[in-house]
Structure formats: structure tokens, C-alpha cells
Amino acid sequence: MGVVLVAGATSALGQQVVQRLLAQGYQVRSLVPNLSQGQEILGGEADLIVADVTQPDTLTSKTLGSIDAILYCPDTALLSAGINAQSPTAFFDVQNLAQAAARVLSQPGENTLFDFTYPSANLKELWGAVDDVVMGGVSQSEVRLSDSSALFMGNVSTANSGGFASIRTRNFSSAIALGNYQGIKLRVKGDGNRYKFLLRTEEKWDGVAYSHSFDTVSNQWMDVEIPFSALVPVFRAKTVPNDGPIDPNRICSCQFMLSKFEYDGALNPQFTPGPFQLEIASVKAYGGPTLPQFVLFSVATSPQPDQSESDSTSFSEDEERVRSSGIPHTIIRLHQSTELTGDRSLETVSSKNIAELCVQVLAQPEACNRTFEKAVN
Numbered sequence: 001m002g003v004v005l006v007a008g009a010t011s012a013l014g015q016q017v018v019q020r021l022l023a024q025g026y027q028v029r030s031l032v033p034n035l036s037q038g039q040e041i042l043g044g045e046a047d048l049i050v051a052d053v054t055q056p057d058t059l060t061s062k063t064l065g066s067i068d069a070i071l072y073c074p075d076t077a078l079l080s081a082g083i084n085a086q087s088p089t090a091f092f093d094v095q096n097l098a099q100a101a102a103r104v105l106s107q108p109g110e111n112t113l114f115d116f117t118y119p120s121a122n123l124k125e126l127w128g129a130v131d132d133v134v135m136g137g138v139s140q141s142e143v144r145l146s147d148s149s150a151l152f153m154g155n156v157s158t159a160n161s162g163g164f165a166s167i168r169t170r171n172f173s174s175a176i177a178l179g180n181y182q183g184i185k186l187r188v189k190g191d192g193n194r195y196k197f198l199l200r201t202e203e204k205w206d207g208v209a210y211s212h213s214f215d216t217v218s219n220q221w222m223d224v225e226i227p228f229s230a231l232v233p234v235f236r237a238k239t240v241p242n243d244g245p246i247d248p249n250r251i252c253s254c255q256f257m258l259s260k261f262e263y264d265g266a267l268n269p270q271f272t273p274g275p276f277q278l279e280i281a282s283v284k285a286y287g288g289p290t291l292p293q294f295v296l297f298s299v300a301t302s303p304q305p306d307q308s309e310s311d312s313t314s315f316s317e318d319e320e321r322v323r324s325s326g327i328p329h330t331i332i333r334l335h336q337s338t339e340l341t342g343d344r345s346l347e348t349v350s351s352k353n354i355a356e357l358c359v360q361v362l363a364q365p366e367a368c369n370r371t372f373e374k375a376v377n
Contacts, residue, residue, distance in 0.1 A: 017358055112284050113284060129166070228246055
């Protein structure tokens with residue numbers, strides 16, 4: 001469920017990249033020149049961001065949100081017969097993109113599950129309230145999406161033997177595999193209450209959940225790291241020790257809760273009935289492998305008779321900008337033909353497989369800070 005920004009999403013290559021990322025379960029944000037063109041070409045599956053990479057002031061943190069990787073797709077079309085290479089002016093300004101990336105990319109080893117700084121339609125549909133009214137209580141809560149966060153807010157009451165309010169996701173369409181990560185990292189601003197974060201590994205609505213309690217400081221942003229090893233199996237606030245540790249490769253849903261109870265009848269020492277508010281910026285997995293966060297497609301043509309090989313590689317400056325940025329990266333250098341001199345050997349692939357290649361390198365630590373050369377037939 002990592003968040004990937006595709007620059008040049010309306011190019012022929014960009015369209016293929018967007019479709020393959022979506023098919024693999026990534027959250028995709030497509031950078032487009034205007035909304036109508038983006039909707040016409042890409043449809044409604046990916047979030048569309050209207051920005052111009054030649055204008056740095058359009059590449060703000062508010063516009064882009066928090067992302068895990070950026071894919072730069074050439075503005076020149078990958079034609080069925082090969083690559084239509086043009087001058088560097090036909091390409092996005094990689095320097096602007098790299099500078100913007102430095103502000104919005106997650107830390108290496110993190111993977112974004114929910115970015116509430118970017119209120120997409122999917123988030124609104126996925127989260128909803130589950131309060132003690134299901135057991136006769138009168139507490140009420142809701143989740144509100146603002147321009148920069150989600151607000152878990154409402155009123156919690158102990159009347160009618162109640163005392164909890166929560167927001168929870170629907171079951172994911174397929175379980176999320178986080179076995180390569182150490183735990184969950186929350187970016188929150190609370191009100192002094194102690195809250196719970198819960199994960200579920202089964203699709204039962206009222207089954208076992210894995211819970212961790214965390215304290216907040218009133219009106220102060222904080223990062224809360226929850227190792228998977230610290231999650232406690234519970235059923236209706238009672239521990240279930242026989243269930244063993246969580247399987248992080250089977251995450252089916254997430255939940256935030258404010259409850260008067262801790263576990264096994266103990267009371268929440270920070271609980272105060274009445275109005276409450278927890279502001280949530282993001283939910284991420286942390287402690288994973290370092291993966292490529294900037295994938296650059298660079299286009300080079302074969303040397304002409306009166307042209308040296310170095311002259312023909314028009315886009316080496318863009319490659320150098322990415323290398324010098326310090327961002328974990330992968331460069332995929334595409335060649336128009338295989339007619340190269342010397343002992344250089346290129347694997348020839350079809351243009352449709354280039355998009356699949358980018359999806360593969362995003363999940364490969366071994367692809368970090370490497371350059372791959374491909375000849376497109």
C-alpha cells in the first residue's frame with residue numbers, strides 16, 4: 001500500500017506504469033498538466049495532481065502529500081516501433097522534482113499505509129465509526145478529513161455501561177504483508193488521553209485484534225512507534241494469550257480507539273469522559289529494507305556517424321542530478337536501438353515490459369543506486 005507519485009503519467013510509458021502500479025496494490029498519485037486531460041487519459045483509479053515540474057512553486061508538500069517513491073516517466077512517447085527521443089527540453093525538470101522529493105519522501109525503510117495529509121476519496125470510503133452503541137452505550141464519534149489530517153473526534157460516555165469510541169477501516173480487499181517491517185509508526189496530535197491502536201489479521205468483524213495503548217500530550221504532534229512484538233492479542237478488551245504474536249503478513253484492518261478500559265478489567269489511567277479529539281497525519285510501517293525511492297527513466301539514442309557516444313546520451317545530466325540528490329534511486333536508461341559499438345551488451349525488451357520493470361525495482365533493495373540499460377525493440 002505504499003504511495004507512489006508518477007511524474008509524466010499521461011505519457012505512453014506513464015500510462016502503462018500507472019496501470020501496473022495500481023494492479024500491484026500501490027496507492028498512485030499521477031502528476032498531470034491539467035485535470036480534464038488527466039481524467040480523459042487515466043480515468044478515475046489514480047489520484048490526479050495538477051502541477052508543473054518546471055514550476056517549483058507547484059510542487060509543494062501540501063500538493064504532493066507524503067509519498068514513498070517517485071517515478072519519472074519521459075514526456076516523449078514510447079512508440080510501438082521504439083523510442084522517440086527528443087531534446088532535454090521535452091523532459092521534466094528533474095532537479096525540481098528531486099528537490100521536491102526531498103521534502104515529501106518517507107524515511108528510507110518506511111512504507112505509507114495511510115497518508116491523511118492528502119485526503120483522497122478512498123480514505124473517506126475506507127474509514128468509519130464503531131462506538132459502544134453496538135453494545136447499548138451512547139458514545140458517538142466520527143472521522144473528519146481536513147486538508148492536512150484526519151480528526152478522530154466525538155464524545156465518549158460511560159452511561160449505559162458504555163465507555164468507548166473508535167474509528168475503523170473496512171476489511172482490506174486483500175491482506176497487507178508487512179513481514180519485512182518492524183512495526184507501525186503513527187504521526188498524531190492528541191488531547192492528553194490514552195488511546196489504542198489495533199490491527200486485525202482475520203476478517204471477522206468481532207474477532208481477535210492486536211492492540212497497543214499510547215499516551216498523548218495535549219496539542220502536541222508526536223511520532224508513536226509500535227513494534228509488532230508489543231501488540232497484545234485481545235477480544236473485547238480481554239487479553240487472549242493463547243493466540244500468540246501477530247502475523248504481520250496478514251493485516252486485514254486498522255482501528256483507533258478511546259476506551260475507559262485498558263485490558264482484563266483494568267481502567268485506562270488517562271481516561272476522561274466527554275469531548276475528545278485525536279488528529280492523525282499518517283500511519284506507516286517502519287524498520288523495513290531501504291528500497292528505491294526515485295526511479296528515473298533516461299532516454300539515450302545510438303550514436304550517429306558524426307556523433308560520439310557521450311554526445312548522444314543527452315540526459316546524463318538528469319541522471320547525475322538524481323545520483324547527487326542522496327535519494328535511494330534506480331536509473332533505467334533506455335536505448336532506441338541495439339546498434340551500439342564496443343563491448344557493451346544490452347538486454348532487448350519490449351516497451352510494455354519497461355513499465356513492469358519499474359514496478360519490480362520498487363520492491364528490490366538490490367536495485368538501490370544502480371543503473372540498468374535496456375534496449376527497446
